[in-house]
Amino acid sequence: MRRKLMLGAVIAQLCAGGGAFAQEHTSYHGCTDAAGRAVAAVSDPALDQVVASLSGAAPAIRYNEALLPRLTPESRLFLFAHECARHNLGLPLDGKRTEGDARRADCHGLESLLRSGLIEEARIDALERELQFSAEEWERVPGPPRTFALRSCAAQSAVEHLLTRPARAKPEWNACVRGCGARLWACAPHNVACEDAYDRCVSLCDFRSPP
Structure with missing residues (x-):
């Protein structure tokens, strides 16, 4: 079964059999930054990060699916969504990352995953548990070290959409x-x-x- 994910201006494609995440390999493409430029998604087995951004004239997101094998495809997809959200929101890619910017990208990425149906709201609590990292693991995932308050993201998003979304058939x-x-x-x-x-x-x- 093939499913597509729109991450704001981001598309991630998954090919899965017998369930949304039955197949471990996930391929991503279609990410754009705040200026509308394409952000390439490149598999890099030599990368020492699960996912990382490159800035410059040709922005890119590299990812290594071999790192942290305990991560589920769902968790990896969230981390990619987070990283792509940083490009799409125009957040700084270089230098020290602030916790505020990281949480903003967390919420933006989660909203896109929920909207697309690739992550169900019932899975948010389990996803939060999967995204608990040791100090050593934080060296391999998008920082800074923080607690993922995804349930709060979903609640805030729901309120905003109730206020802004046009009703169907209107x-x-x-x-x-x-x-x-x-x-x-x-x-x-x-x-x-x-x-x-x-x-x-x-x-x-x-x-x-x-x-």
């Missing part, structure tokens, strides 16, 4: 979906990529203004 939502349909109609040559773009567009109509 004029704003209808306009948004019609805009997605117009893009699908204009997509040429019509193929699976066009349909995937349409699905992502519609999935975001709950959380944005009409196109």
Whole structure:
């Protein structure tokens, strides 16, 4: 089963059999930074981090799935979502990371995972337990060392969306979906990529203004 994840402006693709995370290998692509530039996702078996960012003219996110084998694919996906959120939010990539920025990226990444359905809300507490790291492990994952308050992120996100999301079948939502349909109609040559773009567009109509 193939599932796609929109992380704000980020897409992660998973191929899984028998369940959303039954297959350990996860491939990521489609990340963009705050300026709309593509952020490459590169598998790097020599990397001494689970996931790390490179800044500069060609921003990139490298990841090593062999490190910290105790991590579930779900936890690795969250850490990638966190790192990509830093690019998408325009947070500093160099120098010392602040706890405030880290928590902001945590919440941004989690919101995208929940919205896409790749992580269920019922799994948040288990994910928090999986993301408890020793001092040595913190040398391998995006810092600074902190407690992951993901349940608080989800609660705050739910409140914000209740205040901002257009209701289904209302004029704003209808306009948004019609805009997605117009893009699908204009997509040429019509193929699976066009349909995937349409699905992502519609999935975001709950959380944005009409196109």
